[in-house]
Amino acid sequence: MSDGKDESFGGFDGDEAFSYGGDEADVCEGREEKQERNGRDQSKNKNRDRLKRFAERLKLALGKAARAFRDALFPPDITCDVCGEELTAQTRYRLCAECTEQLPRVGEHVCLVCGAPITDEADYCIRCQYEESAFLKNRSPLVYDGKARELIHKFKFGGKKYIAQTLGAMMADEYLKRGMHAEIAAIVPMTHAEEKSRGYNQSELLANEIADRLKLPLLPALVKTKDTASQKKLTGKERAQNLKDAFTCTYIQVKGRKVLLIDDVFTTGATANACAEALIKAGAREVCVLTAAVTKRKIPVESNDGKTAI
Ligand SMILES: [Zn+2]
Numbered sequence: 001m002s003d004g005k006d007e008s009f010g011g012f013d014g015d016e017a018f019s020y021g022g023d024e025a026d027v028c029e030g031r032e033e034k035q036e037r038n039g040r041d042q043s044k045n046k047n048r049d050r051l052k053r054f055a056e057r058l059k060l061a062l063g064k065a066a067r068a069f070r071d072a073l074f075p076p077d078i079t080c081d082v083c084g085e086e087l088t089a090q091t092r093y094r095l096c097a098e099c100t101e102q103l104p105r106v107g108e109h110v111c112l113v114c115g116a117p118i119t120d121e122a123d124y125c126i127r128c129q130y131e132e133s134a135f136l137k138n139r140s141p142l143v144y145d146g147k148a149r150e151l152i153h154k155f156k157f158g159g160k161k162y163i164a165q166t167l168g169a170m171m172a173d174e175y176l177k178r179g180m181h182a183e184i185a186a187i188v189p190m191t192h193a194e195e196k197s198r199g200y201n202q203s204e205l206l207a208n209e210i211a212d213r214l215k216l217p218l219l220p221a222l223v224k225t226k227d228t229a230s231q232k233k234l235t236g237k238e239r240a241q242n243l244k245d246a247f248t249c250t251y252i253q254v255k256g257r258k259v260l261l262i263d264d265v266f267t268t269g270a271t272a273n274a275c276a277e278a279l280i281k282a283g284a285r286e287v288c289v290l291t292a293a294v295t296k297r298k299i300p301v302e303s304n305d306g307k308t309a310i
């Protein structure tokens, strides 16, 4: 301490000046008083230091507790599933504000069958005007485009299994929002070879999340018995042909039940249709489909054989 007050301790001060020039007894008394006062001041200083140290320790401890509390509410290692930015506030889905805003969502007006957004006042998209489906309807929270495509690619091909939580939460919300009702949930299965090559079945991960949230019993009702070529470059009809008899339903529990079929993306509907056919064949009363994203419907073009391709 370098302030004047502290420097005066043990040195020449006013009290000493006052006692200077008195008799010896007075001098001794002055010294004793001074020693006593010094002792008091020193112990006061010690107490003050102890209090200061205690306050500092308390401040550190409170800071630590506050951080622990904040971290419990908003864990620091939780990042946006799309862009990887750290999330600084609690969010309904694990997405930052920017990605939430940019995520293409299916609006209010959708095709009554496939759930694709349609802009006009029609009830059905072009696909569903021309095609019969074994399932009653599909509903998806997202349009398979932009950041939604990015998110699903990370989940499906990038090994980011944890994304099932975000997508599953969105799908469960969509199910409730659209007033869907099912008695059991079923997964779009993969063959052993397909699952081995990817390491996991993305539909199963989504189905686990959704069944938990909606309290639906989840059954491995379907089995994929035929390895099918990649569907990516096939047209709707080719996809349907590719998937013909690829699935069988082995569970008697589906009989008379309303089944919710869960998958990642609804593209042409060929997979959903093949699965729904197998479930209906096994006695399911009704099959509805819930997918994370639905592709936009394309404008119909005339194909070489004069038929309308979608
Ligand atoms: Zn983000």
Ligand SMILES: [Zn+2]
Pocket (backbone or CB within 6 Å): 111, 112, 113, 114, 115, 116, 124, 125, 126, 127, 128, 129
């Ligand atoms: Zn449609």
